[in-house]
Amino acid sequence: MSSTDQPACRDDLGALSRALLAVTEQTSTREVLQMIVESARSLVGSEFAALGVPDEQGRFAEFYAAGVSDEQWRAIGPVPRAHGLLSLMMREDRAYRTRDVQTDSRFSGWPSAHPDMRGFLGVPIVDCGTILGSVYVANGPDGGDFTAEDERLLGILAAHAAIALTRARMFERDRELTLVEERSRIARDLHDAVAQKLFSLRLTVGAAEALALKGDHERAHVEFTSVKELAGAALDELRAVVTELRPPAVREDGLVPALRKHVAVISRAHPVDVRFRSDCDGRCALPEAVEDAVFRVAQEALHNALQHGQPAVVDISLSTPRGKVRLTVSDDGRGFDEAPAVEGGHHLGLASMRERARRAGGRLRVESRPGVGTTVELEVPVE
Ligand SMILES: Nc1ncnc2c1ncn2[C@@H]1O[C@H](COP(=O)(O)OP(=O)(O)OP(=O)(O)O)[C@@H](O)[C@H]1O
Numbered sequence: 459m460s461s462t463d464q465p466a467c468r469d470d471l472g473a474l475s476r477a478l479l480a481v482t483e484q485t486s487t488r489e490v491l492q493m494i495v496e497s498a499r500s501l502v503g504s505e506f507a508a509l510g511v512p513d514e515q516g517r518f519a520e521f522y523a524a525g526v527s528d529e530q531w532r533a534i535g536p537v538p539r540a541h542g543l544l545s546l547m548m549r550e551d552r553a554y555r556t557r558d559v560q561t562d563s564r565f566s567g568w569p570s571a572h573p574d575m576r577g578f579l580g581v582p583i584v585d586c587g588t589i590l591g592s593v594y595v596a597n598g599p600d601g602g603d604f605t606a607e608d609e610r611l612l613g614i615l616a617a618h619a620a621i622a623l624t625r626a627r628m629f630e631r632d633r634e635l636t637l638v639e640e641r642s643r644i645a646r647d648l649h650d651a652v653a654q655k656l657f658s659l660r661l662t663v664g665a666a667e668a669l670a671l672k673g674d675h676e677r678a679h680v681e682f683t684s685v686k687e688l689a690g691a692a693l694d695e696l697r698a699v700v701t702e703l704r705p706p707a708v709r710e711d712g713l714v715p716a717l718r719k720h721v722a723v724i725s726r727a728h729p730v731d732v733r734f735r736s737d738c739d740g741r742c743a744l745p746e747a748v749e750d751a752v753f754r755v756a757q758e759a760l761h762n763a764l765q766h767g768q769p770a771v772v773d774i775s776l777s778t779p780r781g782k783v784r785l786t787v788s789d790d791g792r793g794f795d796e797a798p799a800v801e802g803g804h805h806l807g808l809a810s811m812r813e814r815a816r817r818a819g820g821r822l823r824v825e826s827r828p829g830v831g832t833t834v835e836l837e838v839p840v841e
């Protein structure tokens with residue numbers, strides 16, 4: 459007898475191991491689902507395989523198939539929403555095996571282009587009592603039938619598929635959460651870093667234009683120099699936001715020089731007396747995260763004072779009493795009632811300052827009295 463006359467000997471364990479590896483290696487839900495279908499088909503050597511994932515109403519939220527060509531797939535038409543037998547299987551936590559699916563009392567017919575199927579085996583994918591989906595194979599290798607051994611193998615694959623699917627969904631949820639966090643970081647950074655510079659830039663351009671129209675080219679030239687400086691700073695900030703770097707000025711110069719420079723640039727754009735003092739010039743070694751928070755809070759508090767307060771003076775002070783760093787930004791502007799302003803959905807500044815304080819392990823206090831002025835105080839403990 460030549461070797462080709464031997465009955466095909468299926469290396470069940472090898473096939474099972476390959477199938478399990480293929481399924482459990484995937485990290486995205488889509489890939490896991492697609493791999494379950496393909497692995498199921500090669501595991502039992504069937505002509506077709508499919509997989510359905512139920513929605514809340516027990517209909518197919520998703521449906522995957524293997525063994526059907528793209529052309530056939532298109533000809534069959536829309537994916538079944540709730541196929542009689544298949545949808546029943548998504549509600550029942552047990553396997554179903556038959557020699558001829560078309561003789562089943564629950565069989566409800568097919569679209570005309572549907573391939574002919576007889577031997578059928580369906581196994582639920584269950585995780586902790588929840589049916590995540592069902593995997594089906596049709597037309598087995600030996601005359602179309604499936605054996606009890608096929609059922610056992612597919613059951614093992616389904617059990618592992620359930621774990622892989624649950625894990626992939628957790629990964630995806632994690633990734634979504636990270637994305638949401640990332641989006642709010644970018645919003646915060648754009649707001650705090652770039653929006654303020656553009657605000658000052660617009661004012662400065664206006665001033666330069668007015669001077670140029672009056673023919674005072676010398677002073678217009680000075681304003682335009684500020685415009686260039688502000689535009690350059692906005693660009694640096696934007697780059698830092700995109701590449702997730704620290705505030706460029708702090709990174710390059712250190713906290714105190716960066717604050718001093720910021721105050722100088724902003725003062726030129728606004729007719730307000732902005733004062734800055736610090737008790738730790740050149741010798742305040744703070745953790746990077748604390749420096750960044752202090753800088754951003756100072757930027758936004760100053761910006762708010764200039765944008766909303768119409769103050770004559772803004773005082774910024776940085777002090778380092780034992781075990782902490784304290785920043786205060788006080789203005790003698792018109793002040794505000796905190797409650798109604800905080801509720802407005804598009805006001806990011808105060809919320810952003812609070813969030814930065816929280817992340818740095820500190821706290822933010824905002825005190826404002828209408829007609830008197832506003833003080834923002836950030837305090838962060840440091841070792
Ligand atoms: N120093 C201040 N003087 C007067 N009013 C202020 C001052 N700081 C904040 N406010 C008021 O509080 C509101 C909320 O400030 P917040 O920074 O959260 O938002 P915004 O400045 O309006 O908008 P955004 O900061 O998102 O550009 C402001 O609209 C303003 O009415």
Ligand SMILES: [Mg+2]
Nearest residue numbers: 762806807808
């Ligand atoms: Mg603001």
